[in-house]
Amino acid sequence: MDRFETKSFALMPGQRVEAKVVSHHPWGVLVEIAGHEDDGLSASIDMIELFASRTGSHEELLALFPPVGSRVEAVVQRISRWHPPVSVRLSIRAADLEALTWPCDFCGERTTLSPGGDALVLDSRSNNGPGSHTLVVHRQCLATRIHPQNSGERARALKIGEAQAPFV
Known part of the structure; x- marks a missing residue:
């Protein structure tokens, strides 16, 4: 991985994507x-994590696995860029497709990470070498942790992602 791998930054938690099932x-x-087939990403859907508590048997769980070769609508649940290859975990649960939620770090x-939600995704990188780490936070949690004298950054934390009025 380059010092700042960038292809995977087009993906972020809460984003809806289409995925093709490669193997069970x-x-x-x-x-x-x-759109990311040649980006060197490892992408998966952990069916046990998503559905094991809601199914009565192993056979019932296996019946939920989408067929190899099929295309599914999914939402990016989390991304690990700590070391190569970049690993992307997806969810196909209906509730997550509607509004993905995640614990604030x-x-x-x-x-809520889905559009219109109250989450911000922070990617931290170091000048010293490769890898990055993603944090999911409430915008209010971030704003309250920014030094009070830095009011401009606090205000931006509360507004980032909201539609901006066009410049006239």
């Missing part, structure tokens, strides 16, 4: 994300 495994399926309460 005991825990779930490997997929290719449409600051307060631990759930925050």
Whole structure:
């Protein structure tokens, strides 16, 4: 991985994607994300994590696995860029497709990553070498952690992602 791998930055938690099922495994399926087939990403759907608590038997769980070669609508649940290859975990649960929530890395309460939600995704990188780390936070949690004298950055944390009025 280059010092700042950039292809995977086009993906972020909460984003809806289309994926093609490549293979089945005991825990779930490997997929290719449409538009990112040649980006060197490892993408998967952990069917046990998503559905095991809602199914009565192993056979019932296996019946939920999408067929190899099929295309599925999914939402990016998390991305690991800590070391190569970049690993992307997807969800196909209907509730997650509607509104993906995830625990805030600051307060631990759930925050909504889907469009219109209250989450921000922070990617941290170092000048010293490769890899990055993604944090999911409430915008309010981030704003309250920015030094009070830096009011411009606090205000931007509360507004980022909102539609801006066109410049006239």
